[in-house]
Amino acid sequence: MALAVGTGLMLHLRRVMLREVRQAREVAVAAQTLLLRPLPARIDGLATAAVRLSADRGASVGGDLYEVIATEHGVRVVMGDVRGHGIAAIGTVAAVLGSFREAAHDETELAGVLARLDRALARHLRGRALAEDIEDFVTVLLMEITPDGALHALNCGHPWPYRLGGGRAEQIAYAEPLPPLGPFPLPVDLSATPCGHLLPGEALFLHTDGVEDARDTQGRFFPLPAALADAVRGRPISPRSVLRAVFTQLLRHTAGRPKDDIAILILRNDRVTRAAALRGAGNCAISHTRPAVGGPPIGPTA
Template sequence: MFRIKGRVPRKVLTWGLPTAWGAMAISYKLACPLAREDSLGARVVTSAVFFAVGTGLIVHVRQALLRELRQVRKVAGAAQSALLRPPPSRVDGLNVAAAQLSADRSACVGGDLYEVIATEHGVRAVMGDVRGHGIAAIGTVAAVLGSFREAVHDEPHLDGVLRRLDRALARHLRERSCDEPVFEEFVTVLLLEIGRDGEIAALNCGHPWPYLLSGTTVEPLARTDPLPPLGPFPLPPELVPLPCGSLLPGDSLVLYTDGVEDARDAKGRFFTLQTALVEAVRHHPITSQTILRTLFTAVLHHTKGRQSDDIALLVLRNDRTQVQCSAPSGARGTARPTTTNPQPTNYL
C-alpha cells in the first residue's frame, strides 16, 4: 500500500513538469503580445523562451531515463545475487572461492553460472556459460541452475544429472520460443564429481577443462575433446563420466569460463591463464581466495577493465586432512582424506 502511494509523486513529476513547461510555451506564444511582434528583440525573447523550455524538457527526460536505468540495474543485480548466490566457503572439506564479472555494465548481470553442492554421492560442481550475456541470459541460467540443484541430490550417477540439465534447457527454450525467436541458443556445461577419496569424474559439454594445481605444477585436468554444448545437439545414448585422477589434500581445481582466456589487452593479445596460475601458486599460503584474487587482478590488469565477455572463476581446494594407511610410503593415493564432518552436508 505504501509502495503504491510512493509512486504517485514520481509519476506526477515525470509527466506533470513536461506538461507544465509545454503549456507555458504555448501560452506564451498565443497570449503574450510580445510573441506576435516581428521585431528583433521580440524574436530573441521568443527564441530564448522556447530554448529554455526545450532544454528543461531534455534535462528532465534524461534524468528520468537515468532513474529508470538505475532501477533496472538494481533489480538485475538483486536477481543475479539471488540466482548466482555465493557458494559456502567450505563444502565437505573443500575450500571454495568463486566470483563473476559481467561484460554488460548496463545490466550488471552475466550469462555465466556455477554451483558447488555436497551430496551423498560426493561433492558435485557445475560451471557453465550461456550464449550471450545481460538480462536475456538470466532465464537460461535460472533453468540450468535450478535443475542442477535438484538433480545432484536425486541422481546417483553424473550422467543422470547432465540429462536432467539437458531436458530443463530444452523446456526453457521451447517456452521462450513462444514469445520470441530463439536462434542458436546453447550452454556449455562442465560437471564434476569429487568423491570422499578425492577421485574426480567429469562430464564436459563444450566447456574449457579446468586446471589442476598440485604443488607448483599447473596442468589441465583432461585433454580429451568435450561433447558438444547443450542445446543444438542431442546427448549421445551412452554417457560415461571421464575419470580425471584425484584431488589430493593440498591440490586445487580452477574452473573458469572462456571469457578468461578470451580476454585481450590493448594490442589484441590473449590472456594466458596457465601462466597466471603458475604465478598464483608461488604465493604462500596458497588458498582458494588468494588464487581467485590473483587471477582477477591479473585479468583486470591485462584488459584494463574492458573485457568483452563475461568472466567467472571457481576455485576448489582440498583441505581435508590425511590419515596414513598401511600402504607403502611415497605412493600416490596411500592417504585417505578425512574431515571433521564425514557426512556430506546439504547446503541448499
Template sequence: MIRIKAGVPRGVRPFVFGLPLMWGALAITYRLVCPLARHADLGARIVTTTVFFALGTGLILHVRRALLQELRQARRVARAAQNALLRPLPPRVGGLHTAAAQLSADRGARVGGDLYEVIATEHGVRVVMGDVRGHGLAALGTVAAVLGSFREAVHDEPELGAVLRRLDRALARHLRERAGDEHPVVEEFVTVLLLEIRPDGELLCINCGHPWPYLLTGTRVVPLADADPLPPLGAFPLPRELPAEPVGHLLPGETLVLHTDGAEDARDAHGRFFSLPDAIGEVLCGGPVTPQTILRTVFAALLRHTNGRPGDDVALLVLCNDPQQRAPSGARGGDISGSAARARATVAHPHPTNHL
C-alpha cells in the same frame, strides 16, 4: 519467473519523447502570442532568450535525473536477479574451501551468462560450471533453467550422466517456452562441465564443450585432462551412453580452478590471448594459496591485460582441498581430505602459451 526488460523505463518515456514536442509548442506559442517576440529592442530579446535557456536547461536536468534514477533501479534489480541465481558460495562445502566470482562484459547490465554451483550430496561434492551463449540480461533465463535443474538433480540422481540428461531436458523445455514469446529465439547452447568429488578425493567428470579446469599441485599448474569434450548442450542430442570419466584425484593441498572460456579468450590491444596458467602461477610464487587469493590475482591480471574491458563474461570457481582443516564429522558429502593414501594418476601436459 523474473523478467527484466531493457530500454527506456515506462515512467520516463513521456519525458523523453514529449520533450521535443513541448519545446516546439512553447516556441511557437511564444512567437505568436508574446509581444516581446516581436519587439525590436536588444534588451528584450536577451531577456526572452535567457528565459528560454533557463526553462530548457531545467527540463533537460529533470529528465536526466529521472533517467538516472530509473537506470540505477534497473541495475539493482538486475544485480538482485543474478544474486538469486548465482547464490554466494559458502566458504566450505563438504571439506573443500570454495570461492567464486564473475566479471561481466555487459557494463550496463552488470550481469552475465556464466553459471556455477557447488553442492554436497550423499554421492559426494558435485560441481557445475557452464557458459550460456551470449551475455547480459538475455542469458539470465537460460542460467535459471540450467541451475534450477542442477540443484534438484544432484540430490536425486546417483550418476552424473543422469544429472546431465536432466539439464538437457530443462534447457530444451526452456527454449521451447521462449519460442512462444514475443521475441524469436536464436540458436542457443550451453557449455557444461559436471564434476563429482567423492569422499576419497576421486574426480569424475562429464564435459560438454567446456574448458578443462586447471589443477594446482605443488608448484605446477596443469590441465585436469586433455580428452575431447562432448558437444555443448542444445547443439546436438546427447549420446545414449553418458559415463562419467575418472580424471584423477584431488589430494590434500591441491586446488582446482574452473573457468569459462572468457578468461583464455581475452585479448590485449595487440591481439594476444590472456594466459590463465601464468596468472595462476603468480599465486604459487607469492606465498600461501587460498581461493580468495587466486580470484584476486587472476582478475587483477585479466583487467590489466584487457585494459579493463574484457570482451566476454568471465567466471572463476576455486576448490581447495586443505588438509589442515577438515569438515565436521557427519557433514553431507563427507570429508574428501580423509584419504591421501590413494595415488592419483598424474596427467602431465605442456604448459600452455599465448596464441599470437
C-alpha cells in the same frame, strides 16, 4: 517560453528514463544475486573462492554461472556459460541452476544430472524461441568430487579445469568435450570421464572461456597456464591468493575492460581422512613423475 517548456520536458523525460534504467538494473542484480548465491568459505571439506565479472560496463549481471553442492553422492559442481551476456542471459542461468540444484541431490550418476539440465534448458529455450525467434546454447561442465578425492566430469563445450598442486598447474583432462547444450541432443551412451584424484592440499581451478579468450590491446590471448604456474610456484595453495593473483593479471592484460563475461571458481581439498592421507603419502614419493591426464604438466616439475 516554449523553448523553456521544451527544455524542461526533455530534462524530465531524461530523469525518468535514467530512473527506470537504474531500477531495471537493480532488479536484475537482485535476481542474479538470488540465483548465484555467495558460496560459503568451506563446503564438505573443500575451501572455496570465486569471482564473476560482467562484460557489460557498469553492470554486475552476466551469463556465467557456477554452483557447488554437497550431496550424498559427493560434492557436485556445475560451471556454465550462457551464449550472450547481460540481463537477457538471466532467464537461461535460472533454468540451468534451478535444474542442477534439484538433480544434484536426486540423480545417482552425473549422466542423470546432465540429462536433467538438458531437458530443463530445452523447455526454456523453446519458450524463448517462440517469444524472441532466437537460438541459444550453454556450455556446461559438471564435476563430482567423492569423499576420497576421486574426480569425475562431464564436459559440454566448456574449458577443462586445472589441477593445482606441487608447484604445478595441469589440466585434468584433454579429451574433446561434447557439444554445448541446446543445439544438439546428448549421446545415448553417456558416462563421466575419470580425472584422477584431488589430493589433500591440491586445488581445482575452474573458469569460463572469457578468461582464456581475454585479449590485450594487441589482440594477444591471456596466458592462463603461465599465470597459474606463477600463482602456485613456491608457495602453499590459497584459493583466495590464487584467485587474486590470476584476476589481477587478467585485468591488467585487458586494461580493465574484458570483452566477455568472466567467472573463476577455485576448490581446495582440505579433507584429512585416513584414506586420503595414505594416498597422499604414497604419491609424495612419485609426485614429480605423476603424469597429467592426457597431456603434459604446466609449470615447474621440481
